[in-house]
Amino acid sequence: MQPTPAQPHPAARDREIESLAEFDEVVAAHGSLAQFRVQAVDLTGRTEALLGLDTTGAVFLGCPMDPEAAARVRSSGALVFPPVPGLPFDPYRGFVYTPDELFESLEEGYEATPDAQAYAWFQRTKADGDIYASMLRAIHDDAVSDALDELLVGARVVGVMGGHAMARGTAEYAGAARLGRELTRAGFTVATGGGPGAMEAANLGAYAAPFADGMLEDALQLLAKAPSFRPSVTDWARAAFEVRERWPGGAESVGIPTWFYGHEPPNAFAAHIAKYFANATREDGLLARSTAGVVFLPGAAGTVQEIFDNATPNYYESRGEPTPMVLVNEEHWTRELPTWPLLRSLARGRSMESRIALVDRIDQAPEALKRLGG
Template structure:
């Protein structure tokens, strides 16, 4: 199975970064915090340790602490970036989001009161007002998310699955995309999607279903089909997903990389690790750049077309090294409805990427095509 971990299980691998109380206590026990980066750890109950430990040159990012220890830490020459009150998100967070974190309070208060919805509301209020402080907070948050994503995906073979958000639960296309996600996960690949509804959710669901018997996925798709779309009710849509997770716990891991730029599309709850960004350009580039085992493009509209050619550019110029496989699914869709395939073929002609692209008719053929293009 994939090495991807859930956000709460993920351990930092850099050595200098401290992202939990357990890591903090281990560093104190070693005798020094000098030069370390402590990220979003509540140190209110660690005053004695801070007073007794060398913190020279350390950096504390959003770590609550009592005033006495804080004065001592500053006197040591450490940099202290205090928590920002009143925000619906932590700009210094050290871990990716989990579905439970983004949907906290859903069952009790509805979607509008969840951290995900509150962060989107804040973004809507601040995105165009020119406030440099809000811009800085968004940048800090997105940089922290990128750092956490690198840690989660360290050593993983990642395959991106792109597709339209409008693919309805209960449809044949949704079930097929879910089976694709399951096949990829069972092959030892880490499934990564844009994290939204539709085909993206289906692929994450498939990866979640990978450790379970085959019949589980069919039953889960039937359950979800009772709430086919996130409109008109995000709450009902999300609750249906959590009902599946509750009935079949201990699902397989995958990654979702959504954005509050498209905040009207809620994140799906089937990815173990959710890297949600404010800046869509960072999210798009990060998703495709990390798909080191290739990308599968299911039928979609403008967003999926953009992702095809965002992936094409580094393959064409080999700016990230050897071209990665690109598999387009749906002959009529990509040659007649939205004829991206002929242009992709023309661009690839005579270049290394020519042997790394394929057009297949069905989702069932996509995993085999990916393996063939990879030389597996």
């Protein structure tokens, strides 16, 4: 007969413990960790507290602690998943990434950064069939999804999609940046694929939202000295951090990149970076979280895929009311890659028909999004 599990403390239904400050708050308020989930918190300085607390049904995910404390909480009925040594990432992390975290040690070159090291680990392990490595990737990506959901509670998220090839210094890049700025000033949270090109431009524009308009023009000129992440990711990233250092305190936005395309580094203008190993999880998660609509800038195969990845749940209404979809650049989407005629045919007679629009200029996208109910 299985034992009846202890009832979780009411606070455990609301949140996990993801920081040392939160751990101390819960201990002070409740005097118990029963049924809590403690995630990636260094508890080596909390041995005395752990020796005296009820940890029945608690789970400790990747929390460093003294051996005495670990033995005590296990004997008290907790599950302890110890930190995994030798990894360039924490699979149990409680928060999404920051640019400073992923680009730490950039002064030594991009290859020395945690971002590059995680990609190198992924390259070594993705094809060897090792279930241990694939399990670690899955745990990491699930932890990132959990952190991203917690971050975006109550946010009006607009996704901005577009190709990575859009170079700094071009009119197209400047237009995407102004779009990100206008959406942020309108109260939306901008979310992108988190990489270079159009994605970086939209995150840059969001960052620039609190400043006078001239700041963005100056930043665009500064960035133009390193137009692309090829041939040097190091130079490309350093230019972005130079902008951030010259104008600190920009507005927050979200980037959702992947190590699957490891040749695409994350951009430094998204304050919150939810980086995944599994690209399919990343793609679907980005679109599903863009609850206030999606703007699709000109792109190639990846952007076309994103359009129909988003159209499918809208067509079947599997996520409830269809989210607005705005495609930018009539020539691109009707002649170069004639995606719009097929999208319009799919939408005909369905509720999503009133939630799609094609505009010619990028500055028309915010008004179109508003008109569609974003």
